[in-house]
Amino acid sequence: MLDVLIVGAGFGGLYGLHKLRSQGLRVRVLEAAPSVGGTWWANRYPGARVDIQSLEYSYSFDEALQQQWHWSERYASQPELLRYANHVADRFDLRRDIVLNTRVAAAHFDEAAALWRVRTERGESLDARFVVMAIGPLSSPNTPAIPGLETFEGPVLHSACWPHEPVDFAGRHVAVVGTGSSAVQLIPLIAEQARTLTVFQRTPAYAVPAHNGALEPEREARIKADYAGFRARNRRTRAGFGSELSPHPLPTMQVDAVQREALFEERWCVGGFALLGAFVDTLTDPRANDACAEFVRGKIRSIVRDPAVAQVLCPTHPIGCKRLCVDTGYYDTYNRDNVTLVDVGAAPIECVTAHGLVTGGRAHRTDMLVLATGFDAFTGPLTRIDLRGRAGLHIRDKWRGGPLNYLGLAVAGFPNLFNLVGAGSTSAFTSVIVSIEHHIDWIAECIAWLDARGHATIEATEPAEAAWVALGNAIAQQTVFLGCNSWYLGANIPGKPRIFMPMAGGFPAYAERCAAAAHDGYAGFDVH
Ligand code: NAP
Numbered sequence: 431m432l433d434v435l436i437v438g439a440g441f442g443g444l445y446g447l448h449k450l451r452s453q454g455l456r457v458r459v460l461e462a463a464p465s466v467g468g469t470w471w472a473n474r475y476p477g478a479r480v481d482i483q484s485l486e487y488s489y490s491f492d493e494a495l496q497q498q499w500h501w502s503e504r505y506a507s508q509p510e511l512l513r514y515a516n517h518v519a520d521r522f523d524l525r526r527d528i529v530l531n532t533r534v535a536a537a538h539f540d541e542a543a544a545l546w547r548v549r550t551e552r553g554e555s556l557d558a559r560f561v562v563m564a565i566g567p568l569s570s571p572n573t574p575a576i577p578g579l580e581t582f583e584g585p586v587l588h589s590a591c592w593p594h595e596p597v598d599f600a601g602r603h604v605a606v607v608g609t610g611s612s613a614v615q616l617i618p619l620i621a622e623q624a625r626t627l628t629v630f631q632r633t634p635a636y637a638v639p640a641h642n643g644a645l646e647p648e649r650e651a652r653i654k655a656d657y658a659g660f661r662a663r664n665r666r667t668r669a670g671f672g673s674e675l676s677p678h679p680l681p682t683m684q685v686d687a688v689q690r691e692a693l694f695e696e697r698w699c700v701g702g703f704a705l706l707g708a709f710v711d712t713l714t715d716p717r718a719n720d721a722c723a724e725f726v727r728g729k730i731r732s733i734v735r736d737p738a739v740a741q742v743l744c745p746t747h748p749i750g751c752k753r754l755c756v757d758t759g760y761y762d763t764y765n766r767d768n769v770t771l772v773d774v775g776a777a778p779i780e781c782v783t784a785h786g787l788v789t790g791g792r793a794h795r796t797d798m799l800v801l802a803t804g805f806d807a808f809t810g811p812l813t814r815i816d817l818r819g820r821a822g823l824h825i826r827d828k829w830r831g832g833p834l835n836y837l838g839l840a841v842a843g844f845p846n847l848f849n850l851v852g853a854g855s856t857s858a859f860t861s862v863i864v865s866i867e868h869h870i871d872w873i874a875e876c877i878a879w880l881d882a883r884g885h886a887t888i889e890a891t892e893p894a895e896a897a898w899v900a901l902g903n904a905i906a907q908q909t910v911f912l913g914c915n916s917w918y919l920g921a922n923i924p925g926k927p928r929i930f931m932p933m934a935g936g937f938p939a940y941a942e943r944c945a946a947a948a949h950d951g952y953a954g955f956d957v958h
Pocket of ligand 1: 479480481482568574575589607608609610611612613615630631632633753756774779802803804805915917922
């Protein structure tokens with residue numbers, strides 16, 4: 431029997447195995463893919479790279495690892511991130527407890543034995559006292575039910591399950607559906623290779639340049655000289671990264687327009703999420719938000735030569751309401767002669783035929799179809815497992831009205847089950863590895879506390895869960911996050927309840943609440 435079964439060998443599962451095993455627990459990781467790496471194994475489309483600088487999107491738990499690992503670029507590419515995951519698996523001798531090519535089909539809580547009975551798709555059974563779901567909030571790809579999709583005669587590729595062999599776009603007419611983070615990364619590269627590229631845009635994206643390039647040796651040396659201090663300062667910021675830049679001390683609209691523009695321009699030149707951190711109120715004050723949004727719209731108009739195309743590319747929803755895209759040459763791609771933008775915001779894609787897509791009564795011929803249509807976020811990865819808690823309660827039924835949870839880590843009715851970087855945690859707004867390390871450390875401490883006292887189970891209470899979800903909703907009400915149709919709200923999936931699923935409010939406040947619950951003897955949990 432295992433002490434802990436971890437599902438998923440991405441960054442969460444790898445650190446979970448290392449940490450829990452090093453405190454003497456018997457741990458096994460089951461991974462559906464033939465490799466470690468999680469999201470960085472699956473999302474290997476052209477241009478896939480991280481949108482947070484690698485010096486900040488990396489593990490902090492081991493000083494020697496963070497000193498010795500060298501990132502070649504400011505924003506690591508998918509292959510480099512996959513190498514890093516493999517390096518960590520080897521360096522900490524993790525592979526002996528990881529079973530690859532093994533998808534979990536079911537996990538049922540056996541109340542009499544206080545154990546999780548886990549079954550794989552191949553039919554193996556494993557018992558564990560605790561289960562940690564390290565399957566990521568964005569691992570269940572969304573393929574829209576466009577009529578006729580199955581009749582398309584060319585290849586249909588999804589950004590989140592990209593083929594492992596190289597895809598040749600040369601001489602082909604390619605269509606991309608979607609303009610989120612994945613699409614914004616792959617569109618410029620496919621445009622360079624394809625004969626024509628037609629982009630079907632339902633909602634325009636705000637994209638800020640990464641200004642990616644070789645990692646500057648002086649910057650690397652400066653950060654590594656006090657890496658622990660740098661990590662600690664990052665953990666005190668709302669997003670768990672970006673501590674090198676502080677927001678302006680005044681709210682946006684109290685700063686005169688010239689200074690405001692100058693600061694936006696400075697942050698645009700820094701690149702990435704720095705723009706959203708220029709002022710403290712960008713995500714909470716609609717006027718402040720619109721000032722930032724209008725700055726980006728101005729950039730789009732200045733980059734894209736055809737004013738009609740620029741207009742279609744200009745978003746009208748609040749900036750940051752959907753996750754900001756971090757790009758390399760995205761808007762400029764629309765200046766190419768071989769690229770066409772089709773607005774499907776007003777008139778959806780009607781159908782797919784053998785040779786193309788039809789929208790607004792017009793057929794668009796294509797040889798290849800790329801769906802960069804995102805994920806069934808937060809709930810999808812868990813609800814596709816036959817996951818049952820007390821009295822056979824299925825997670826699908828528990829979450830019919832939205833993902834009830836406490837601290838983002840636990841669900842009432844599902845004892846001894848922990849969920850990593852899921853609904854109810856601030857992980858989506860942080861450098862996710864900061865959240866992963868926080869969650870795993872919290873879980874490790876919790877299991878040690880239970881074991882030291884001879885307790886068999888821990889389970890979130892329903893009142894604690896209700897209060898946590900109410901807190902999440904109350905915080906979201908004070909933000910711009912409710913002002914668009916994002917995956918944070920489940921609004922990208924037809925029929926999914928429109929609930930703001932992550933926790934806003936910043937990582938430090940979240941971590942404090944988690945710590946307070948633990949220090950109060952796991953307040954909000956029943957322990958037996
Ligand atoms: P996404 O942000 O959900 O974007 C999906 C796109 O597909 C949206 O433009 C969406 O339009 C469109 N779409 C979906 N269904 C459609 C339909 N039936 N017809 C037309 N358009 C449709 O997904 P993603 O780009 O894969 O990114 C998801 C998240 O993964 C990101 O927000 C980010 O957190 C993470 N990610 C990060 C990076 C990175 O830079 N490191 C890269 C990729 C992904 P609507 O907006 O109208 O729904």
